[in-house]
Amino acid sequence: MKTALSLSLILVSTALAGLVSAQTRPETFICSYTGHTAGPEVVCSPTAASNGHAEKVVDRILKPIGLMRNFKVIECSNTDNCFATVLKGQRFIVYDAAFMQTIEEETETDWSAISIMAHEIGHHLQGHTIDGRGGQPQKEIEADKFSGFVLHQLGASLEESLVAVKALGDERATPTHPAKPARIDAIRKGWLEAEAMYPKTRTASKPAVAIAPKPITTTNTPIAASRPVVAPATKTPVRATVGCISGDCEDGKGVFVYPTRERYVGEFEEGDKHGEGVEYYADGTLKYKGNFRDNLRSDYGVYYYRNGDKYVGWFQKNVPNGKGTYYFADGDRIVGTFSNGQPTRNAALYNADGTKQSED
Structure with a gap:
């Protein structure tokens, strides 16, 4: 078993280091959260201690939707990313612990790392990794929507569900990934779909995001009655008078x-x-x-x-x-x-x- 796992890790390391060429082979799917390729210094660790925390996060994500894990979770350093891939019939979630810690620190919330992991899990659960067609923008949209749905079920606000993609999403579309606005919209739809089916009463620290009158993607600060916000009746410049x-x-x-x-x-x-x-x-x-x-x-x-x-x-x-x-x-x-x-x-x-x- 140890030999088989070590071989799988070598295959993952090799595939990540050659992400672009690997994607051209129909039997290989590799999808990174940001769409960036891995460098040549990829090192995967077979030790249980290296991925124990990540596995707990995975189980936390799967629990509210009642699904069993159908993939292995492994740590690969120097990827600066999180990946979903399948090699030799085995499904993997591959993550860089340093990258996940950095995004948590930059966004000041662990919801960012959880949403990234949920996105990659979505690829596996929706069959993206085994259809032989490689990475596609539509697959990313579906995985983002899944992430929004799951984070709602875990108790995240809509704004918390969007933290990671706002920080890491690309402003321009690529052959495999849509532009950031499309990804934000997909997560929002997933979150709102979950809210429509399973509305929840949230605590004061995580207030519900009202569909109106505040925009969906803004923070959850309540609108004060003493601060009505309104604007000019035409497109002409507003006079200085208040x-x-x-x-x-x-x-x-x-x-x-x-x-x-x-x-x-x-x-x-x-x-x-x-x-x-x-x-x-x-x-x-x-x-x-x-x-x-x-x-x-x-x-x-x-x-x-x-x-x-x-x-x-x-x-x-x-x-x-x-x-x-x-x-x-x-x-x-x-x-x-x-x-x-x-x-x-x-x-x-x-x-x-x-x-x-x-x-x-």
């Missing part, structure tokens, strides 16, 4: 510009946004159109995100509460009932072509 620039901003209809350079145009009551109104971003693009109560988005409205997403439905205290639809920029959508900004169990995720995504 405050009520026209009309009656106490009890009537008026236009109010905030220090953020965003603008509100609509009805006021006792100095608060109250009634029908429209918010604009600082560059003049539409942000929200609908109803307000006591300075907060309430009742029916439409919220437009910077990334092209849109929420249409009912609000309460600034967040979706009631029936609504969240439209992704690519055409996918979540339809159902929302509670405190989160889709409830009856919410369903639909593809751009109108087909419903399975919960299996």
Whole structure:
């Protein structure tokens, strides 16, 4: 057994050192998280102590989805990466301990390393490593979506699930890996799909990420009622004036510009946004159109995100509460009932072509 494992380690080391040429052989799959190739100084360790921690992380990832491990976990130094590969019929997760520690330190959270490991596990569980077609952008998208789903199940917030890809993703697409924005979107979809099926009550240290009105990819800082953010009504430059620039901003209809350079145009009551109104971003693009109560988005409205997403439905205290639809920029959508900004169990995720995504 020891001899067989040592041989496998030699094969892995050789394959990683020659990543590009190995990918041209249909029987060999090697996919790295960043898409970068390994250098010639790859050294794999056969000792159990070297991968004990990584195996615990793997088991932690697999437990909430009820799947058994179908691969070996080994440590290979000088790869500066984490890989999924299959050689001689054996599946491997190959990781560089120093690389994983460095990314944890740089991002100041262990969720980064966990999400990387979940991504590579996704390649194995979805059969990417055995189809004989090598690395492909679509495989990376599917593995990223799997990572987002799993991290939700482990208790990570959406922002925590995105930490690794934001730090390591390439701004430009390659023959094997999509560009960073596409990968971020895939992780987000996986996380939101899990949230739609298994909504959870989170602790104060890990607040739920409301689908609106704050953008999906921002931090989880609650929006304060005393800090309404709005913007100019047109694409013309905003004047330096801050405050009520026209009309009656106490009890009537008026236009109010905030220090953020965003603008509100609509009805006021006792100095608060109250009634029908429209918010604009600082560059003049539409942000929200609908109803307000006591300075907060309430009742029916439409919220437009910077990334092209849109929420249409009912609000309460600034967040979706009631029936609504969240439209992704690519055409996918979540339809159902929302509670405190989160889709409830009856919410369903639909593809751009109108087909419903399975919960299996």
